[in-house]
Amino acid sequence: MNSFIPVLRICSSLLPELIRLSGSIVTFNLPIETSSKECQNVMGYYPGEGQSTETIALVSHYDFLGDDPGGHRFEGAGDNAAGVATILEVSRQIASLPHKLPFNLLTVFTTGEESDLWGEKHLISNPPFPLSKTIYLDGLGRTPYFSLNVSYHWEDKNIINSLMSISRDMGVSIKVNESKAKGLFNFLITGTSTVKFRPYHTPDDTYELTHVNVLQEVTNLLVELLNVIK
Incomplete structure (x- = not known):
């Protein structure tokens, strides 16, 4: 059985009073209601050249x-509309190419991530096709920079070399880890974190604070990478 820890969001206006009461016992009433709703992953499929059995998932x-109950809207621009928008643009550019890719491309927009990764778990346990490689985007555009964390199997070193070359030309830092899982090539593209300001899971995660140039840079990187993968 899964266990969940309640998270209490405190308005900044309450912080001075809570600091003044430091050392005192503060009681909160947290009525917790549990319910479940049906939700869906959304997927798109772009077949590769010939009868390719290789499938890469974005x-x-x-x-x-x-x-929330108080009417505050959590827009989720960086977490994770920015990732969805980037994949949509990558898909549009790939579909407009005059040639097909040598592999199938699967785009997946998962649900239930904020409730314990339900969409991702379902994708892993019930993929529509055997997935050769996955590229996951999350939290883009919140800072003027982005980072890549890559796990790969030694058989995929040619892809890593291409990725590192493209990243170097773009001035992007990349962290690479060899994976022990055979045949795996996974990497996460994410916004770099900052200690001073992390608006995720707050109403401040809005489009106005999104660095759109970062989304374009990630789009360019992915389109170029997908074009050089053999």
Whole structure:
């Protein structure tokens, strides 16, 4: 059975009073209601050249927190509308190419990420096709930079070399780890974190604070990478 820890969001206006009461016992009433709703992953498929059995998945989650009981809207621009928008643009550019890719491309927008990765778990246990490689985008555009964390199997070193070359030309830092899982090539593209300001899971995660140039840079990187993978 899964266990969940309640998370309490405190308005900044309450912080001075809570600091003043430091050392005192503060009691909160947290009525917890549990319910379940049906939700879906959304997928698109672009077949590769010939009868390719290789499938690469571009994955991003589209769910967020919505509105709280007080009417505050959590827009989720960086977490994770930015990832969804980037994959849509990559898909549009790939579909407009005059040639097909030598592999199938699966775009997946998962649900339930904020509720314990339900969409991702379902994708892993019930893939529509055997997935050769996955590329996951999350939290883009919140800072003027982005980072890549790559796990790969030694058989995929040619792809890693291409990725590192493209990243170097773009001035992007990349962290590479060899995976022990045979045949795996996974990497996460994410916004770099900052200690001073992390608006994720707050109403401040809005489009106005999104660095759109970062989304374009990630789009360019992915389109170029997908074009050099053999």
